[in-house]
Each structure stands twice: as structure tokens, then as C-alpha cells.
Amino acid sequence: MGKRFIEGARVPAELVNQKSEKEKQSGGRPPFWEMVFWWTRKPLSGARAIIGASLLPEEITPEEFTTQLRLNEDIPHKYPPLIFSNREFLKYFLGKKMLDPFAGFGCIPLEALRLGLEVTAGELLPTAYIFLKAILEYPAEFGDILVEDVKRWGEWITEKLKEDKEIKELYDEEVAVYVGTWEIKCPHCGKWTPIVGNWWLARVKDSKGKYKRLAYMDYQKTEEGIEIEVIDVNKEVGATENAKVDTNKGEIVIEEKTYKVPAPNINSRREQVICLNCGSVIRFADAEGNHYTDKKEVAKGKREELEFYVKWALKKYHDGDERFARQRLLVKVKPEDGDLIFEKATIEDNKKLGIAKEKVKKLIESGDVDVPSENLWNYSASGGGALSIFIWGFDKFYKLFNPRQLLTLIKITKLIREVGKRAEDEKLKKGWSEEKAFKYSEAIATYLSIALLRYITFNTVTSPIRVDTLFNAIVAGNMSFRGIAMVWNYGEIFPFCSITGSWVKNNEKVINSLQYLTSALSNKPKNIEIIQADATSLNLGEQFDIIVTDPPYADDVPYSELSDFYYVWLKRALSDVEGGKLIPRYHKEAFFKKIGKKYIEIKTQWQEFAKKEVSENAGRFMDLENKQEIAKKHFKNLLTQSFIAMKNHLKDDGVLVTYYAHTSPEAWASLLYAGWKGAKVTITNAFPLTTESTQSIVSRGKLALDTSIVVVWRKIQQEKEKNIHSLREEIIEAVKKRTKELINQGYVGRDVLIGAMARALNIITRYKELYDAKGNLTVEKVLTEYVYPFTAIGIAESLREIAETGEIKKPESLFYLLVKALFGSKEKVTAKKMEKSDIILLRLSTKVDTDKLLSHKVLKKVKEEYKLLEPMTTDTTQLERFLKDERGINFIKLKIRNSLDGLHLMEYYSLKLPASNLRKKWEELKEDFSFELEEAFILAKILAKILPDVDPEKELAESFVRNVEGKEVKPLQQEKMF
Ligand SMILES: C[S@@+](CC[C@H](N)C(=O)[O-])C[C@H]1O[C@@H](n2cnc3c(N)ncnc32)[C@H](O)[C@@H]1O
Ligand SMILES: [Zn+2]
Numbered sequence: 001m002g003k004r005f006i007e008g009a010r011v012p013a014e015l016v017n018q019k020s021e022k023e024k025q026s027g028g029r030p031p032f033w034e035m036v037f038w039w040t041r042k043p044l045s046g047a048r049a050i051i052g053a054s055l056l057p058e059e060i061t062p063e064e065f066t067t068q069l070r071l072n073e074d075i076p077h078k079y080p081p082l083i084f085s086n087r088e089f090l091k092y093f094l095g096k097k098m099l100d101p102f103a104g105f106g107c108i109p110l111e112a113l114r115l116g117l118e119v120t121a122g123e124l125l126p127t128a129y130i131f132l133k134a135i136l137e138y139p140a141e142f143g144d145i146l147v148e149d150v151k152r153w154g155e156w157i158t159e160k161l162k163e164d165k166e167i168k169e170l171y172d173e174e175v176a177v178y179v180g181t182w183e184i185k186c187p188h189c190g191k192w193t194p195i196v197g198n199w200w201l202a203r204v205k206d207s208k209g210k211y212k213r214l215a216y217m218d219y220q221k222t223e224e225g226i227e228i229e230v231i232d233v234n235k236e237v238g239a240t241e242n243a244k245v246d247t248n249k250g251e252i253v254i255e256e257k258t259y260k261v262p263a264p265n266i267n268s269r270r271e272q273v274i275c276l277n278c279g280s281v282i283r284f285a286d287a288e289g290n291h292y293t294d295k296k297e298v299a300k301g302k303r304e305e306l307e308f309y310v311k312w313a314l315k316k317y318h319d320g321d322e323r324f325a326r327q328r329l330l331v332k333v334k335p336e337d338g339d340l341i342f343e344k345a346t347i348e349d350n351k352k353l354g355i356a357k358e359k360v361k362k363l364i365e366s367g368d369v370d371v372p373s374e375n376l377w378n379y380s381a382s383g384g385g386a387l388s389i390f391i392w393g394f395d396k397f398y399k400l401f402n403p404r405q406l407l408t409l410i411k412i413t414k415l416i417r418e419v420g421k422r423a424e425d426e427k428l429k430k431g432w433s434e435e436k437a438f439k440y441s442e443a444i445a446t447y448l449s450i451a452l453l454r455y456i457t458f459n460t461v462t463s464p465i466r467v468d469t470l471f472n473a474i475v476a477g478n479m480s481f482r483g484i485a486m487v488w489n490y491g492e493i494f495p496f497c498s499i500t501g502s503w504v505k506n507n508e509k510v511i512n513s514l515q516y517l518t519s520a521l522s523n524k525p526k527n528i529e530i531i532q533a534d535a536t537s538l539n540l541g542e543q544f545d546i547i548v549t550d551p552p553y554a555d556d557v558p559y560s561e562l563s564d565f566y567y568v569w570l571k572r573a574l575s576d577v578e579g580g581k582l583i584p585r586y587h588k589e590a591f592f593k594k595i596g597k598k599y600i601e602i603k604t605q606w607q608e609f610a611k612k613e614v615s616e617n618a619g620r621f622m623d624l625e626n627k628q629e630i631a632k633k634h635f636k637n638l639l640t641q642s643f644i645a646m647k648n649h650l651k652d653d654g655v656l657v658t659y660y661a662h663t664s665p666e667a668w669a670s671l672l673y674a675g676w677k678g679a680k681v682t683i684t685n686a687f688p689l690t691t692e693s694t695q696s697i698v699s700r701g702k703l704a705l706d707t708s709i710v711v712v713w714r715k716i717q718q719e720k721e722k723n724i725h726s727l728r729e730e731i732i733e734a735v736k737k738r739t740k741e742l743i744n745q746g747y748v749g750r751d752v753l754i755g756a757m758a759r760a761l762n763i764i765t766r767y768k769e770l771y772d773a774k775g776n777l778t779v780e781k782v783l784t785e786y787v788y789p790f791t792a793i794g795i796a797e798s799l800r801e802i803a804e805t806g807e808i809k810k811p812e813s814l815f816y817l818l819v820k821a822l823f824g825s826k827e828k829v830t831a832k833k834m835e836k837s838d839i840i841l842l843r844l845s846t847k848v849d850t851d852k853l854l855s856h857k858v859l860k861k862v863k864e865e866y867k868l869l870e871p872m873t874t875d876t877t878q879l880e881r882f883l884k885d886e887r888g889i890n891f892i893k894l895k896i897r898n899s900l901d902g903l904h905l906m907e908y909y910s911l912k913l914p915a916s917n918l919r920k921k922w923e924e925l926k927e928d929f930s931f932e933l934e935e936a937f938i939l940a941k942i943l944a945k946i947l948p949d950v951d952p953e954k955e956l957a958e959s960f961v962r963n964v965e966g967k968e969v970k971p972l973q974q975e976k977m978f
Contacts, residue, residue, distance in 0.1 A: 002057055002058070003058040004056065004057060004655055004712075005056040005057065006657065006712050007058060007685045007712055008685075009741040009742055009755065010745065011049070011062075011065075012062050012066055012071070013688070014746070014747070014751070015071060016045055016046055016689065017689065017690040019043070019071060019075070020043035020689070021690055022074065022075055023043040023075065023077065024043065030077055031512050031515075032135055032513035032516055033105070035135075035451075035454065035510055035513045036457070037457060037479040038104060038105035038128070038131065038563075039104075039482060039562070040550070040556070040661065040691075041105045041107050042550055042659065042691050042708075043691065044077035044110065044111055045071060045075075045076045046690065046691065047107050047112075047548070048069055048071070048076060048081065048115070050108075050548055050657055050689075051108070051111055051546070051548055052069045054548060054655045054657055055093060055545070055655075056092050057092070068086065068089050069083075070082060077111075080114060080520070083115065083116070084116065093115050093117060094116055097119075097542075097545050098112045098544055098545065098547070098548060099119075099120045099121075099122070099544040099546075099646075099649055100120070100122070100547070100548055100549045101122040101533070101538055101547070101642065101645070101646065101649075102122070102535055102550055102552065102642075103122055103123050103128070103132055103530075103549075104550065105128065105131060106121060106131070106135040106136050108548050108549065108550065109136055110520065110521075112548070113140065113520075113521055114520055114521070118527040118528075119527065119528050120529045120530075120540065121136065121530050121531070122530075122532075122533045122535060123530075123531075123533075124532075124534050124535065124613060125560060125563055125567075125613075126532060126567060126570075126587070126589075126590035126591065126602070126605065127563040127570060127605065128559075129590055130446060130574075130587055130590055133443075133530055133587075134443075134450060136521070136528050136530060137530055138447075139514065139518040139520075139521045140526050141439075141443075141526055143522060144518050144522075146443060146444070146447075146518065147515055149423065149440075149444055150444055150447045150448065150511060151511050153422075153444055154448055154451060154507040154511070155507075156419065157448065158495075158496065158504055158507070160415055161412065161496075161503070162496065166407065171352075171404075171494055172332070172349070173494070173496070175332045175333065176333055176335050176497035176502075177491050177492065177497070177499055178331070178332050178333070178345060178491070179331040179345075179465055179489050179490070179491060180329045180489065180491075181195055181196055181197075181327075181328060181330060181490065182194070182195050182310075182314065182325055183328045184273065184282065184309070184310055184325055185323065185325070186280065187285075187291035187309065188278050188280040188282070189275060189277050189278035189280065191275070191277040191278070192225050192226070193226060193275045194219075194228075194276065194330065195265060196264060196265055196488055197264045197266055197487060197488030197489060198264060198467065199217045199261050199262045199264070200215075200261060200467040201215040201230070201331065201333075202214060202215040202340065203247070203467045203468050204467075204468060206241075210240075210241040210242075211240045211243045211245060212239075212240065212241070213339075214232075214240045214245070215230065215231065215232040215233060215342050216233075216252075216262075217230060217231070218230075218261075218262060219262065219276055221277055225277070226276045227344070228345070229344060230342045230343060231259060232342055233252060233254065240254060242255070250262065250263055271283060281293055282309045282310070284307065284309055285306065285307060285308075286298065286302070286306055287305060289312065289324065292306060311391060311392060311393065312324075313325040315392075315393035316393075317393065318393035318394065318396075318399055327402055327403075327461075329345035329349050329350050331343065331344055332344075332345050332349060333474060335471075335497065335498065335499070339471065340474065356402075356403035356406075356407050359403070363410065367580055368410070369580055369581060369582055370410045370414060370572050370577075371398050371410065372397040372398045372568035373396050373398055374396065374564075374568050374603050375603070375604070376389075376394055376395055376396060376397060376564075377390060377561045377564075377604075377606045377610075377619075378390050378395070379620065381483070381555065381558045382555045382616065382617050382618040382631065383555035384483065385485065386483025386484075386557070387483065387561050387562070387619065388485075388486075389462060389483075389484040389486060397564070397568045400460045400461060400462060400478075400484075400565070402461055402492060404492065405492055409452065409456060409569070412452050412455070412503065412573075413569065416445055416449055416452060417445075417573060417575075417577070417585075419444060419445060420441050420444070420445040420585065421441075423441040423444045424440070427440055427441065442587070445573065445574055446587075447510050447514060448510075449569070449570055450510055451506040451509070451510045452503075452573060453566045453569060453570065454501070454506040454509065454510075456565070456566070456569055457478050457501070457565075458476075458478075458501025458502075458506075459475075459491075459492060459501065461487075461490045462484050462486065463475050463476060463477060463491050463501075464476045464487045464490065464491070465489050465490065465491050472499055473500040474491060474499060475490075475499065476491075479562065479565070482557060482562075483558075483562065484562065484565065535549075535551070535614065535642040535646075536612070536614065536638050536642045538646075538648075539645075540649060543648075543649055543650060543651045544650060544651060545654050545655075546657065547646050547654065547655075547656045547657070549646070549658055549659070550659035551639060551642060551658065551659075553662045554616040554662070554667070555615065555617055556661065556662075558615070558617055559613060559615070560606050560609050560610035561605070561610060563605060567605050568604065571591045571602075574587055575588075583599065584599050613638075614635065614638040614639050614642055615638075616631045616632055616635035617631055618630070635670070636673055636674070639670060639673075640674040640678030643674040643678050644679045646679065647679040647680070647681055647715060650715055654714075654715065655684075655712060656681060656714070656715075657710060657712050658671070658675070658711050659689070659691065659708040659709075660709045660710075660711060661707075661708045662708075664836075665784070665837075665841065669779050672765075672782075675711070675765075676779070677779060680768065681713040681715055682713065682714050682715075682716040682718060682765040682766055683713055683758065683761040683762050684713065684714050684758075684762055685711075685758050686712065686755070686757065687709070687710055687754055688707045688710070688750045689708050690707055690708075716766065718766055718768045719766060720767070721767060721768060721769040722769075724764070724777065727763055728790065730763055731763050731764070731786075731787075732790055732793055732794040732797060734762070734763060734794070735757070735760055736794045736797050737759075738755060738758070739755075739794060739795045739798040739799075740798050743798075749822050749838075750823075753795070753822055753841065756791055756794060757788070757791045759794075760787045760790050760791050764782060770786075783844075784844050788844040789844075789846070791845055792842070792845035795821075795822070796808055796814055796817060799817065799821055799942050799946055800938075800942060802942070802945055802946060803944070803945040803946065805941040805942060806938045808938060808939065809935065810899055811846045812846075812848055812852060812898055812900065813939060814846045814848075815846040815848055815853060815858055816868070816939070817939060818842055818846065820868075820870065820943060820947065821943075821946055823838070824947060824950075824951050831867055839866055853866075856897065856898050856900065858900060860886065869887065870953060871904055871907060871952060871953050872952055873952055874952050874955050874956060876911050879907070879911065880908065883905060883908055887900075887901060887904060889904075896925065896932050899935035899936045899939060900936075901932065902925070902929060902932040902933045902935070902936030903936040903940060906922060906925075906937075906940070907940070907957060907959070909921050909960075910956065910959040910962075911956070918960075918964065919963060919964050919966070922937075939957075940957040940961050941961050944957040944958040944960075944961050
């Protein structure tokens with residue numbers, strides 16, 4: 001069983017991460033990602049590197065690895081790997097089989113196919129299963145001809161839609177986008193007030209950061225109610241380059257004129273709206289709709305029944321009682337010579353919405369099956385607000401659209417169904433076999449459905465207006481924030497305009513994607529199998545050379561519910577209708593359950609699949625007591641089941657690689673429970689990899705999730721049990737060796753930490769059970785009491801060996817040393833960049849708690865983050881200030897509390913005092929603080945050797961050591977370090 005490249009210390013992680021970063025920037029994104037949004041997609045460069053490294057032998061050089069996989073190209077995924085012209089390398093790939101049971105949007109399988117593997121991609125959710133077919137199967141099977149046909153049939157739909165009398169009647173072809181919102185009847189004055197979350201229409205900067213386009217809405221009170229006005233600053237003053245804009249105040253100042261942009265009149269968090277007519281505050285309603293400004297106005301026991309008036313009114317609206325809330329268009333947007341013109345929406349415009357509403361009503365009353373009337377979920381997601389849209393009364397999927405949006409989407413759905421039939425007939429007439437013609441028409445209908453799905457995300461009452469981006473992207477998709485959120489002005493897009501998100505633009509995106517995919521998969525053997533299957537109970541009856549996969553993490557994304565938004569439309573566009581009901585046509589396994597001979601329609605994924613998702617979502621267990629606990633256990637169980645299934649599908653000499661988008665200690669623990677304890681597989685390596693874009697995650701206010709940990713596992717006969725103490729030396733030695741290897745290759749930070757820790761994990765996971773004097777150890781104990789501390793000791797030992805000096809004994813000193821050594825930038829002086837999980841890991845490793853780190857002045861709390869207290873300068877005045885203000889050193893009554901006080905003080909003295917006096921000072925201080933000063937000196941010796949040149953503390957430590965020893969510190973060349 002030869003070691004693979006991925007199991008050694010030479011995977012060029014830094015390079016791969018750089019390329020993955022590139023992929024997230026515009027121009028670097030894989031085009032097929034634009035088809036439709038899916039969560040937590042993995043960069044293709046990383047996937048390619050991991051698959052390649054799992055199959056190639058350890059002996060190849062990093063250079064060969066990089067060139068063969070084209071990882072040295074600017075954007076690697078734009079280039080096919082070279083291996084096909086190199087028999088030496090091809091042999092490691094040809095005929096090899098890979099499984100990804102959590103395939104999502106198929107990024108890992110796509111790269112596997114490009115490397116010539118035989119691939120099985122599985123997904124629990126029907127929606128993803130269909131996307132996987134569109135990404136992998138059809139392009140590989142049909143190739144280029146698909147591109148032309150999808151284009152042609154997309155245009156056919158566009159033509160039909162353009163000819164549609166109702167479409168002509170309902171839209172104004174000059175208008176690309178309508179901005180709409182909700183109105184509430186004010187309980188004080190009885191008039192309708194619009195609710196506007198953002199009065200801005202355009203606040204666009206040029207490349208130099210100057211404003212090139214400024215426009216906003218204002219309003220007038222009239223007899224008829226609130227009238228919207230558009231203030232187009234460019235129209236009034238021409239160029240706006242010199243404008244000063246204060247978004248907080250809502251002010252534009254330009255050429256001595258001040259424009260006031262109204263403030264939003266809703267504050268959802270505070271549950272309050274201000275009536276634009278009478279200025280009163282609208283707050284709470286009871287069940288009957290009585291209004292209260294203060295909850296205290298009702299008796300104590302009844303206060304819980306009060307809710308935000310707007311919520312109450314919207315719920316009424318969705319129940320069919322439209323006396324308290326209604327929809328309203330505020331503004332229309334017309335494209336003109338590359339610019340956008342904003343005009344207020346007229347009564348006529350709003351009337352059209354009313355006409356559409358009548359038509360939709362008729363469809364619903366007649367029981368038209370193409371109105372997606374499935375129930376929305378009615379619970380929240382535990383990780384955040386991703387699912388909370390239901391609280392505004394949206395209880396059925398079709399309610400997420402205004403009537404004109406809905407009517408248009410339904411028409412397109414019906415046309416896609418029609419295309420399926422026509423495309424099939426066309427090919428049959430050309431003599432294709434029935435089977436092939438059917439599948440081909442399925443492919444065409446599937447791509448057009450995906451274009452429809454994209455249109456759906458941009459065309460709901462939850463698709464926000466963007467004011468600060470390019471003109472052609474004035475509407476954002478409603479999924480871009482990893483959840484569906486309420487918005488108080490949304491965009492409605494005319495199907496045929498050239499604004500991002502329109503029906504015709506989406507067709508272009510789908511065509512682009514298809515071109516990319518067919519060319520990526522051209523000339524490859526058709527060896528892809530896509531299965532709709534639960535990864536926790538997989539039973540394929542075959543084994544794979546490698547399994548590379550990316551399971552979901554805890555409460556990260558509620559996939560079932562969010563993608564239901566797609567599912568209800570996909571089901572319609574891809575099924576047939578008979579007797580007023582949906583019946584199977586394409587992908588019937590995705591939309592129907594077969595019970596006996598009958599096909600029963602699956603209503604939604606949240607009802608059918610959510611509880612099978614490997615996920616920790618307490619909302620799904622809302623009927624149960626201790627739902628939090630149950631959800632946690634549920635996640636752990638399912639993750640374990642899936643690891644067991646993966647082990648069963650792995651060849652004996654196969655390699656299992658898992659991505660895991662979390663680095664907290666709890667995340668490590670659940671991963672080890674599932675893999676090591678549950679499936680009894682052994683870790684052979686681990687390293688961090690850049691994955692998700694930070695942006696989407698930060699917007700949810702969660703800890704940055706932009707790195708995944710990649711863990712490599714093997715099926716190895718594990719020994720029964722072991723006293724963990726007997727492994728101490730072996731673990732520390734292994735960590736030490738790996739640390740040197742990693743540092744030697746220029747690794748820093750988390751890469752060294754995780755890479756070194758992998759050695760410890762490798763050793764412990766060779767045993768089924770570990771125990772110490774107190775008995776068998778839980779996973780948490782193994783980690784916190786042994787793996788982390790041994791890792792820290794091993795790393796510190798290797799640093800100490802480099803500096804040929806004594807041992808660091810105090811935990812806070814060890815913590816400081818590790819942060820300095822691992823997390824410093826080689827390029828510039830900056831505060832240490834650590835994530836919360838890194839700090840936790842280091843804290844656990846060095847067995848020191850946060851309070852102690854704060855009181856010892858190792859860390860300082862800055863808002864929600866922690867900053868390392870370190871000298872950032874070689875200027876004595878500034879150093880003195882650092883010692884006094886930050887470290888709290890009292891020069892008059894000198895007290896040295898720990899080795900770091902000693903270190904920083906001596907570093908300061910070594911600049912301040914003449915060299916001859918320094919040693920004296922040290923000796924003098926040692927009389928009272930002997931331990932602290934000795935350890936300070938050891939720290940200085942290590943820091944002087946290992947810190948990068950840009951770190952000011954390097955010079956300080958050098959000077960301290962030089963003056964005490966009376967000789968120069970030998971500089972250290974990176975390559976010669978060991
Ligand atoms: C982190 S995502 C994978 C993303 C994928 N690697 C990509 O690049 O697009 C995890 C996927 O696992 C799927 N999933 C969740 N539970 C599952 C189960 N029990 N069986 C199979 N798939 C499941 C989710 O639907 C989701 O698409
Ligand atoms: Zn009012």
C-alpha cells in the first residue's frame with residue numbers, strides 16, 4: 001500500500017490556496033456556477049489538487065505535481081490537466097474509480113472526470129441530483145450539439161412569450177425593472193403608507209472611487225396618499241464626481257447644495273414602522289388587529305400574543321384579507337444608452353399589477369397545477385435567519401412572488417413543458433431511438449428549467465435592489481445571502497431586458513455554462529454515474545479507489561428547505577400534467593414516490609428529506625422537547641453512518657479524503673467521532689484549504705468559514721487499545737519532525753499547526769481505544785488533554801532545537817511563542833491574523849485559559865477579537881509607551897509578573913541602555929525575578945532565530961541576546977535551518 005502524495009508533507013497547499021482565492025474573484029469563477037446558486041461550492045483548483053494528490057505516489061516532486069495538474073496556470077480550471085499526454089502519469093488515473101456521496105453542485109466530480117476517472121456522484125436532494133445531471137452527465141454524453149439546441153429552444157420560448165397577449169398587456173417594454181414594496185394601512189390615520197427599507201436608487205462609484213451616478217426616492221403627502229418622487233442628482237447637476245455622500249445621515253452634498261435622502265421608515269429589529277402620512281409610530285397588533293405602541297398597554301399574560309403590526313397585516317394579506325396590507329410599485333427603471341433612467345411608477349403601472357392579480361386568482365381558483373401551492377416550512381434554522389421568511393406570512397411558495405412575476409413564471413413553466421415534447425418529436429423524426437430522443441429532450445428541458453430557476457431567484461418579492469453596483473445588476477438574487485430574507489424594496493425584472501437576472505440573460509448564462517462544461521468534458525469517456533441516494537445508508541455493491549467528499553457541517557446550511565424554492569418549479573417544468581395533476585415525465589424518481597404501481601407526487605424536500613440531511617437543525621425537531629440536544633445527536637449519528645458507509649465503499653488500499661468546513665474543537669471532535677470511533681478509519685494527514693468565499697459567510701455574521709480542513713483517512717487494521725502516555729514520545733517526535741518539514745518548505749500559521757497536529761492524529765487513530773490512569777478516554781479528552789498539548793510541545797521543541805536553547809515551561813510563554821512563530825507574516829508587519837478557532841486551539845494546546853492570557857497581558861480584547869500584545873516597533877519612545885500603557889509596567893515600582901514582562905522589558909532596555917549595562921541590568925533583575933528573566937532569555941533566543949525579518953521583535957530579541965551573551969546571533973537561512 002504505497003503512500004500517496006496527499007499523505008506526505010509536500011502538497012503545495014499555499015499555491016493551491018492562492019489559486020482557490022483567484023477562483024472566487026470575478027473572472028476566475030467557474031462559468032457553470034452562474035447557472036443557479038448552490039451553497040458551499042468548492043473551488044475547482046482545490047478539488048483537482050486533492051484528487052490528483054490522492055492518486056499520485058508520494059515520491060513525485062511538487063513541481064511535477066503542479067505542472068501535470070496545471071496548478072501553475074493563473075486560473076487552473078480553465079486548462080485541462082496534462083496527464084493525458086503523459087503515460088507515466090496517466091496510469092495513476094485511468095480506470096480508477098472515485099465516489100463523492102455528498103456531491104452538491106458537483107465541483108469535485110467534475111474535476112475527477114477531467115482527470116479521466118470513473119465517477120459516482122451521489123446526493124440526497126432531488127434538486128441537486130438534477131443539477132448534477134446538468135453539470136456532469138449531459139455535457140459528457142451529448143457534447144456540443146446540446147449548446148445549439150438549448151439556445152434554439154430557449155429562443156423559441158422567448159418568441160412565444162413575446163407573442164403572448166397577456167405579457168404584452170401587462171408589461172411596458174421600455175421598462176426593465178420595477179421597484180416594488182408593501183404598503184400598510186396606518187392604524188392611526190387610516191391611510192396607506194409604503195414601507196421603504198432603502199430610498200436610494202443609485203449610489204454608484206467609478207473606478208477611482210468618485211460618484212458617477214446618484215439617484216434616490218423621496219415622497220409627497222397628497223390627498224390621494226403618498227406620492228413617490230424620483231430625485232436624479234445627475235439630471236439636476238450633471239456630473240457628480242465631487243459629491244460627498246454620508247449614507248448614515250442620508251446626505252448628498254454637491255456644490256453647496258444638500259440633498260436629503262429619507263431614512264428607512266421600517267426598523268424590523270425594533271419592530272417599528274413610521275407612517276409617512278401622519279408620522280405616527282406603528283408597532284404591535286393583537287389577534288384582532290388592535291394597535292398598541294407599547295406592550296405594557298396590555299395585561300401581562302397577554303403580551304406574548306402581540307406581534308409586530310406589519311407581520312400581522314402581512315399574514316392577513318396572505319390569508320386573503322387585504323384590508324391591512326397590499327403591494328405597490330414605487331419606481332420603474334428604463335435602460336437608456338448604457339445608463340438607467342428612474343421614473344416614479346404611476347397609477348397605471350400599479351393597475352397592471354392589479355390585472356395580473358385577477359388573472360392569478362383565476363388560475364388558483366381553477367386549480368391550475370402550475371401554481372406552486374406547496375406549503376413553505378414553518379420553522380427557523382438553528383444557525384441563523386436563513387429560513388425565517390415564513391414569519392412574514394409566506395406560507396405557500398407562490399406567495400413569494402408578486403402576481404405579474406408569478407404569472408410570467410407560470411407561462412415559462414408551461415412553455416418548457418411544451419419544449420420537452422417538441423424537442424423529443426424533432427429527434428424522433430430524425431430517426432433517433434426513442435430512448436435517446438427522450439433523454440436528449442430531458443437534457444434540453446432541464447437546462448431551460450435551470451434558466452427559469454435563475455430567473456426565479458432574481459424575480460421575487462425577496463430579491464433586493466442593489467444601489468451601489470453596476471447598472472446592469474440592479475437586482476440581486478434572493479439566495480445570495482444563504483437564506484431567503486425579507487426585503488422592503490424588491491426588483492421585478494421584465495423577461496426580455498438585458499439586466500442581469502432577466503429570462504433572456506439567464507439563457508445566456510446557461511449557454512455559457514454549457515459551453516464550458518461540454519468543452520471541459522469533451523473527449524472524456526462517459527463514465528459518470530449520478531445517483532439520488534442517502535449517503536448514510538449507501539449500498540452500491542462496489543468499492544472505490546478514492547472517495548473525496550465534502551459533507552455538510554452542523555447547522556451551516558439548511559439545504560432541503562432552501563432548495564425547495566427551486567424544487568417546486570423544477571417539478572412542474574419537468575413533469576407532465578394529466579387530469580389537473582402532475583404526472584411523471586422527466587426525472588420521475590426525483591419528483592414521485594412509487595408505491596405499488598402508483599406514482600405519488602413528492603410535495604417538498606423539507607417534508608420528505610430534511611430529516612435525512614446530515615445536519616444539526618433543531619427547527620426540524622420543533623415538536624420535540626430538548627430539540628437542541630436531539631439535533632446535535634442527530635448530526636453526529638448521521639455523520640457517523642455516512643463514514644461507515646464510505647468505509648464500506650472504499651477499497652482496502654483506497655484513500656478517503658474529507659473536506660470539513662470548520663476548525664473549532666467541537667468540529668474536530670464530531671469528525672473524529674464519526675471517522676475514528678464510528679467507522680474506525682485512521683487519519684494519515686490533514687491540512688487547511690481555502691474554500692468558501694468569506695463574503696457570503698461574514699454577511700451571516702458567523703465565524704469566517706473560508707478554510708476547510710482536509711483530512712486523509714485510510715482503512716488500517718487498528719490495534720485494540722493503548723495507554724496514551726506510552727505514545728507521548730512518539731507523538732512529540734513525529735510532530736517535531738513534521739513541523740521542521742513544514743517550516744522548511746515555507747509554511748506558516750494554521751498550515752503548520754494543522755499539518756503538525758495531523759501527525760498526532762495519525763498516531764492516536766491507529767488504536768481503537770485509548771486510556772490513561774483514569775480509564776478509557778473520550779474523543780474530547782483525547783483531543784484536549786493529549787493531542788493539542790502534545791502538538792504544542794512538539795512544535796515548541798522543534799523551535800527550541802533550531803535555537804539550541806532550553807525549555808519553555810510556562811503556558812503563557814508557550815502560547816506567545818507559538819503565535820509569534822506560526823502566525824507572523826513574512827511580508828509585512830501586521831497584527832497577527834488568527835481566527836477564533838486558532839486561538840481556541842492554541843489555548844487548549846498550551847493549557848492556558850483566556851482569562852489568564854488577558855491578565856498576563858498576552859492577549860488584549862479588542863471588540864469581539866483578541867490581539868496579541870507584542871512590540872511592533874524599534875523606536876524606544878513607542879516601546880516605552882507599549883510597556884507602560886499596554887503591558888501596564890510600572891517603572892518606578894518594577895514588578896515582573898511573567899516571562900513576557902521580562903522579555904519585553906529587556907528588549908526595551910537592550911535599545912535604551914548601552915550594551916555594557918544591559919547584562920548588568922539582566923543580572924540585577926534576576927535577583928528578584930530569576931525564573932522570569934531566564935525564560936525571557938530563552939524566548940529571546942528562539943525569537944531571534946525564527947522570526948521573519950519584517951517582525952520588529954526579531955531585532956529587539958537579537959539585541960537582547962547579543963548584549964547578554966556578548967556575541968552576535970548567527971543569522972538563520974531558511975533553507976539551512978535544519
Ligand atoms: C457541503 S455540500 C457539498 C458541496 C459540493 N462539494 C460542491 O462543491 O458543490 C454538502 C451536500 O451534502 C448534501 N447532503 C446532506 N445530507 C446528505 C445525505 N444524507 N446524503 C447525501 N447528501 C447529503 C447536501 O444536500 C449538500 O448538497
Ligand atoms: Zn398614519
